[in-house]
Amino acid sequence: MTIHDIKELLDARVCCGEEILNRSILSACASDMMSDVLAFAKNQAILVTGLMNPQVIRTAEMMDMKCIVFVRSKMPSDEMVNLAESCSIVLLSTDMLMFETCGVLFTKGLIGKGDTQ
Amino acid sequence: MSEELKFTYNVDGEDFNSAGQASVSVKKNLRQLGIDPEIIRKVSIAMYEGEINMVIHAHGGTADVFVDDEKIGIVLSDKGPGIADISKAMQEGYSTATDTVRALGFGAGMGLPNMKRYTDYMNIESQIGEGTTITMHVKYQ
Ligand SMILES: Nc1ncnc2c1ncn2[C@@H]1O[C@H](COP(=O)(O)OP(=O)(O)O)[C@@H](O)[C@H]1O
Numbered sequence: 001m002t003i004h005d006i007k008e009l010l011d012a013r014v015c016c017g018e019e020i021l022n023r024s025i026l027s028a029c030a031s032d033m034m035s036d037v038l039a040f041a042k043n044q045a046i047l048v049t050g051l052m053n054p055q056v057i058r059t060a061e062m063m064d065m066k067c068i069v070f071v072r073s074k075m076p077s078d079e080m081v082n083l084a085e086s087c088s089i090v091l092l093s094t095d096m097l098m099f100e101t102c103g104v105l106f107t108k109g110l111i112g113k114g115d116t117q
Numbered sequence: 118m119s120e121e122l123k124f125t126y127n128v129d130g131e132d133f134n135s136a137g138q139a140s141v142s143v144k145k146n147l148r149q150l151g152i153d154p155e156i157i158r159k160v161s162i163a164m165y166e167g168e169i170n171m172v173i174h175a176h177g178g179t180a181d182v183f184v185d186d187e188k189i190g191i192v193l194s195d196k197g198p199g200i201a202d203i204s205k206a207m208q209e210g211y212s213t214a215t216d217t218v219r220a221l222g223f224g225a226g227m228g229l230p231n232m233k234r235y236t237d238y239m240n241i242e243s244q245i246g247e248g249t250t251i252t253m254h255v256k257y258q
Pocket residue numbers: 035170171174175195197198199200206207211212213214223224225226227228229230249
C-alpha cells in the first residue's frame with residue numbers, strides 16, 4: 001500500500017509531503033502517548049494519533065516513520081508542518097475517529113508488526 | 118574517523134514545544150556522517166528520551182554528543198532537582214510526571230528503561246538539589 005492509497009481510504013487531507021505520497025507502507029501504530037510509541041513501536045511506518053504538538057513529529061522522526069495520520073479532523077500547526085517537511089514526513093488529517101481509522105487501515109491490510117528493513 | 122567529533126547543544130527548559138530539537142539535529146548530523154541507520158536509531162531514541170526528561174523534570178540543561186572510532190557517546194547534564202532513588206526511577210512505569218506532561222504525550226515512566234535498553238552503557242550520577250548527569254554509549258558492533 002502507498003501513502004496515497006491511505007489518503008484515499010481515509011479521505012484525508014494532505015498537510016505536507018504531497019511529492020512523496022508514492023512511498024510504500026506495510027505497518028502502522030496508533031497512540032496518543034508518545035512515551036509508548038518510543039518504548040513499544042518497532043519499525044512501523046505510520047503513526048496514527050490524536051495528539052497535536054511538535055513532539056509528535058519529532059517522535060516519528062526518531063522512530064524513522066514515514067507518515068503521521070491525525071484523526072478527528074485535527075490540523076497541524078505551521079510549526080509542525082515545517083518540522084515534518086524538514087524531516088520528509090507526510091502529514092495527513094482525516095475526519096475519522098481513532099477507532100475507525102485503525103479499523104479501515106487494518107481491514108485493508110496494514111499490519112501492527114513493523115516493516116522489516 | 119581518526120579524530121573525535123563533538124556536538125554540543127543547550128536544551129531549553131522553559132519551552133516544551135522546542136523539546137527534542139537537539140536530538141533531531143544530532144540525527145541529521147549522524148546521517149551526514151554515514152553512520153549505520155540502526156546505530157543512529159538507538160542514539161536518537163535514547164537521546165530524545167533523555168532530552169525530554171531534562172525539559173519535563175529538570176528545567177533544561179546541556180547535551181554533548183561524541184563520535185569516535187568505536188562508539189557514540191551522549192552526555193546529558195542538568196542542574197535540576199536530582200533523582201532521589203535511581204533504582205526506583207529506572208523501573209518501568211515509575212514516573213513523577215504531572216498530568217499536564219501526560220496530556221502532552223509523555224510521562225509513562227518508560228524513558229529511563231528505554232534509554233538503558235537502546236544503549237550499551239548507561240550511567241546516572243545525581244545529587245538532590247544539584248542536578249543529574251547521564252552518560253550513554255552506543256557501540257558500532
Ligand atoms: N533529568 C532528571 N532530573 C530529575 N528527575 C528525573 C530526570 N530524569 C528522570 N527523572 C525522574 O525519574 C522518573 C522516571 O523517568 P522516566 O523513566 O523517563 O519516566 P517519565 O519521564 O515518563 O516520568 C521521572 O518521573 C523523574 O522523577
